[in-house]
Amino acid sequence: MDLNALLSEEGRIDPPALYARLHRAGDAVAVDGGVQGYAVAVHGFDAVAQVLKDSRFRQLDAAxxxxxxxxxxxxxxxxxxxxxxxFTDGPVHDRVRQMIGGAFTARRVNAMEDAVAALTDRLLDRLAELAADGPVEFMGEFAYLLPSSVMAQMLGVPQEDLAWFRPRVLAIGAILELDGGTWRNMVRADTAARELSAYFTELVAKRRQDPRDDLISLLAAEDLSDEGLVANLITTFNAGFVTTTHLLGNGLTMLLERPELRAGLTAGNVASYVDEMIRFEPPVQILVRWAPQDADVQGLPVMAGEAVLVMIGAANRDPARFADPDRFDPTRPDAGSLSFGLGPHYCLGAALSRLEGQVAFPALFERFPKLALAEQVSGAPKPLILRGHDTLAVSCHG
Ligand code: HEM
Incomplete structure (x- = not known):
């Protein structure tokens, strides 16, 4: 595969078209051209799952x-x-994951349902107020605010600070894109990282003095270096909403563009809708791993020091795994996806983001039965790693 095809405007406008071509070529292809250092792109569902579980392949860590x-x-x-x-593997990863994972178990997440519903209602009230003046910017006014408010509540970040976070979180997200490490992006991300670290360092100190019933207080009492603690708080906080924001934006667009889908959505089937949205338009399309020693993927060589593009978005469209993969079908019997990854780094927030989608979509349509796109959705190229709309204008009349 020519990596330039993926990173081209065309590739970024319509990745599934490229995925369909890749599937005709097998489960994995050698990468030529484009960004250096990627040896293989793996896109078959089972082959992707295998790489994510294979300890020969590691996160893009310090080494x-x-x-x-x-x-x-x-x-x-x-x-x-x-x-x-x-971006760590092995015992250090496992230990920290266990500490933080304890806050996001299915039981803890279920206990958040009422809080998620209350936050949703509050945001819908605000949308109603804003709608009096015309179209509303859904990404900023809802898709960002719901997941960030939920994460803020769980971690113990004051709600009034959320507006301050958004540009900084976006700056960090920009360098995660495959070709996002430009000088300009790095300067912005470094500034954001400094500011976010200072912010969380101060908050940790406050919670140490005056603990509360939140994740920051819980972790502040654990045996973790201060740098490690702050880094994990920032990344978990960010991961908790950059992705769910796009689930809400991508999912809403799909429903508003296709009235027949929206007509079929009920409180009873919303869980299947959300899972299918996550398969169909995953907020994260690609993961990356590297091989410290010579290895192979589906017989294709990966030399020590080279990286592998793990194409979870393509795996979700594998015709060998999903019947008619390019059809959005919440009733499909072969549901499931790799959108939350797999193996030791499987997303800690999968249950939480599902819950947010399951609460938000029915509530949005109940409050605004005539909810509609206020303008045509931009067809401009979008990032692949954190894929979604920057803005989305909707009209929320009654
Ligand atoms: C639709 C929403 C979400 C999507 C699509 C998503 C996707 C992913 C993916 C693909 C990974 C694996 C990364 C890798 O293997 O390289 C991951 C890991 C992770 N996610 Fe999510 N995520 C979502 C929401 C959340 C939420 C709400 C949280 C909040 C806690 C969260 C926290 C994490 C954490 C902490 C990890 C790292 C786990 C580890 O390294 O062991 N994510 N996520």
């Missing part, structure tokens, strides 16, 4: 950056990401 980007420690953003559980 990888030492090889590829020797100056990386000078960048607070890269340093912060590498301190977090996202």
């Amino acid at each position: 990888y950056l030492d090889l590829t980007t020797p100056q990386w420690r000078r960048h607070p953003a890269l340093w912060m990401l590498r301190e977090s559980m996202f």
Whole structure:
């Protein structure tokens, strides 16, 4: 595969068209061209699952950056990401994951349902107020605010600080894109990382003095270095909503563009709708792993130090796994997807984001039965790693 095809405007406008071509070529292809260092792109459902569970392949950790980007420690953003559980493997990862995972178990998440419903209602009230003046910007006024408010409540971040977070979180997200590590993006992400670290360091100190019933207080009492604690708080907080924001934006667009889908949505089937949205338009399309030793994927060589593009968005459209994969079908008997990853880094927030979607979509249509797009959705190219709309104008009349 020519990586440029994926990173081209066309690839970023319509990745499923490229995915269909990839599936005709088997389960994995050698990568040529484009960004250096990627040896193989793996896209077959079972082959992707295998790589994510294979301990020969690791997250893009500090050892990888030492090889590829020797100056990386000078960048607070890269340093912060590498301190977090996202980009570590082995015992350190397992220990931190267990600590933080305890806050997101199915039981704890279920207990959040009333809180999610209450936050949703409050945001819908605000949408109703804003709607008096014309179309409303759904991404900023709802899709961002719901998941970030939920995460803020769980972690113990004051709600009034959320507006401050958004540009900083977006700046960190930008460098995660495959070709996002430009000088300009890095400068912004480094500034954001410095500011976010200072913010959380102060909050941790406050909670140590005056603990509350929240995740920051719980973790502040654990045996974790201060840098590790702050890095994990920032990344978990960010991960908790950059993705769910896009689930809400992508899912709503699908429903508003296709009246027959929207007509079929009920409180009884919303869980299947949300799961199918997550399969069909995953907020994260691609994961990346690297091989510290020579390895192979489906017989294709990956030399020590090279990386693998793990195409979860393509796996979700694999015709060998899903009948008619390019059809949105919430009743499909072969439901399931790799949108939350798999294996040791499987998303800790899967249950929480599902819950948010299941609460939000019915509530939106109940409050605004005539909810509609206020303008045509932009067909501009979108990122692949955190894929969704920047803005989405909707009209919320009665
Ligand atoms: C629709 C929403 C979401 C999607 C599509 C999503 C997707 C993912 C994916 C694909 C991974 C695996 C990364 C990898 O293997 O390289 C992941 C990991 C993770 N997600 Fe999510 N996520 C979502 C929501 C959330 C939420 C609400 C939280 C809040 C707690 C969260 C927290 C995490 C954490 C902490 C990890 C890292 C786990 C580890 O490294 O062991 N995510 N997510």
